[in-house]
Structures are given as structure tokens and as C-alpha cells.
Amino acid sequence: xxxEAKVLLEDSxxxxxxxxxxxxxxxxxxxxxxxxxxxxxxxxxxxxxxK
Numbered sequence: 001x002x003x004e005a006k007v008l009l010e011d012s013x014x015x016x017x018x019x020x021x022x023x024x025x026x027x028x029x030x031x032x033x034x035x036x037x038x039x040x041x042x043x044x045x046x047x048x049x050x051k
Contacts, residue, residue, distance in 0.1 A: 002034065004023060005023055005035060005043065010047075016047070019031075020032075020043075031043070032044075
């Protein structure tokens with residue numbers, strides 16, 4: 001599921017909030033914590049680094 005988040009963050013104009021909802025998270029903060037735990041960056045940081 002978090003791999004799918006990486007793909008969406010890299011190739012999408014969706015907001016982080018929209019991506020977290022698509023992946024079934026009710027709380028963007030929980031999604032962000034999980035993502036950071038696995039990848040060492042917040043979703044926003046990951047997206048910015050990918051540019």
C-alpha cells in the first residue's frame with residue numbers, strides 16, 4: 001500500500017490528502033506518520049525531493 005503511495009506521489013497531481021483517502025486512511029496525519037516511518041520522509045518531503 002505504501003509503495004502505491006510512492007507511485008501516486010511521483011506521478012500524480014493529487015494532493016497528499018486525496019492520496020491518503022484513496023489508500024483508505026481516514027486521517028492524513030496517520031498516513032503521513034506511516035509513510036515517514038517506512039521511507040524516512042513525509043509524503044510532502046518525498047514529493048518535493050522527487051522534482
